[in-house]
Amino acid sequence: MENVRIILSTSLKGGVGKSTVASNVAYQLALLGKRVLICDLDFDVRSLDLILGCEDSVVFDISDVLSGRVPYGKARIQCRSDCDLYFLSAPSRCENAFSNGDLDRLIKDACEYDGLDYIIFDTPGSDGETLKYALHCASESWVIASHTPASLRGAQKSAELCYEHGVTPRLIVNSFDYESVKNSKRSGINDIIDKTSVPLLGVVPYDRHLFFAQERGILASDRDFISQRAFFNIAKRLVADTTGERYIPILKGIKTVRRKRILTR
Numbered sequence: 490m491e492n493v494r495i496i497l498s499t500s501l502k503g504g505v506g507k508s509t510v511a512s513n514v515a516y517q518l519a520l521l522g523k524r525v526l527i528c529d530l531d532f533d534v535r536s537l538d539l540i541l542g543c544e545d546s547v548v549f550d551i552s553d554v555l556s557g558r559v560p561y562g563k564a565r566i567q568c569r570s571d572c573d574l575y576f577l578s579a580p581s582r583c584e585n586a587f588s589n590g591d592l593d594r595l596i597k598d599a600c601e602y603d604g605l606d607y608i609i610f611d612t613p614g615s616d617g618e619t620l621k622y623a624l625h626c627a628s629e630s631w632v633i634a635s636h637t638p639a640s641l642r643g644a645q646k647s648a649e650l651c652y653e654h655g656v657t658p659r660l661i662v663n664s665f666d667y668e669s670v671k672n673s674k675r676s677g678i679n680d681i682i683d684k685t686s687v688p689l690l691g692v693v694p695y696d697r698h699l700f701f702a703q704e705r706g707i708l709a710s711d712r713d714f715i716s717q718r719a720f721f722n723i724a725k726r727l728v729a730d731t732t733g734e735r736y737i738p739i740l741k742g743i744k745t746v747r748r749k750r751i752l753t754r
């Protein structure tokens with residue numbers, strides 16, 4: 490329980506890739522031998538069950554555990570046979586309010602039952618009650634942004650909220666489009682960091698395979714996905730935080746690029 494890292498995937502802007510990044514980085518962490526629980530806190534429109542391909546396995550959800558109706562071990566799903574990746578779905582409709590204490594109890598039960606290294610909360614793209622609960626129990630967050638000015642504003646506001654709650658934010662730039670940056674049509678990585686004022690953890694390229702794979706519940710796992718290496722790099726950098734390994738370069742293996750042009754436009 491003391492060693493578990495509780496991380497939010499967040500942005501106050503919708504559709505920037507919070508669920509995509511959360512599920513794929515969780516999977517890469519699990520493939521690295523970590524024991525990972527991913528929870529869907531998007532109570533309005535849950536999507537992680539679809540992205541993880543476990544829609545048909547969901548019987549109970551996080552609201553059953555929070556209300557004490559169902560024990561954690563009965564509600565969580567093991568989503569992959571090749572690694573320790575566990576999943577708690579959001580309810581299709583949540584009628585009961587819950588408290589910070591309920592979430593603390595869930596975390597304690599989950600750690601005791603599964604001996605977790607990481608708990609990742611996928612949050613909704615709005616500043617509601619569930620986000621507040623998640624901010625109460627997390628210590629770190631991934632703030633997701635893309636090139637668009639609205640997503641940068643959403644990321645900046647999310648980071649402010651994280652700092653207010655003592656949660657350390659790190660930036661993941663998602664759907665990064667190298668070509669348009671090279672052609673000076675969109676902001677480069679340095680501009681994005683400047684505009685959000687959040688330290689960078691990773692960059693995930695735009696990957697059209699992700700879009701179609703998610704409709705079939707497939708995670709980025711092989712060479713067809715140019716984003717797979719980016720998710721792996723992020724997972725390695727997270728692990729390096731605690732092991733003291735050398736940080737893996739952010740763009741390693743993703744694309745051979747004229748780095749200066751990508752960074753500065």
Ligand SMILES: Nc1ncnc2c1ncn2[C@@H]1O[C@H](COP(=O)(O)OP(=O)(O)OP(=O)(O)O)[C@@H](O)[C@H]1O
Nearest residue numbers: 503504505506507508509614664694695696699700
């Ligand atoms: N790197 C990427 N390349 C291409 N498409 C992506 C990428 N990341 C996410 N997408 C696509 O963008 C869409 C939105 O992604 P996702 O559902 O993860 O966003 P979200 O921030 O969780 O949205 P919401 O706020 O609704 O919860 C999805 O169709 C997903 O496939």
Ligand SMILES: [Mg+2]
Nearest residue numbers: 507508531536
């Ligand atoms: Mg989502």
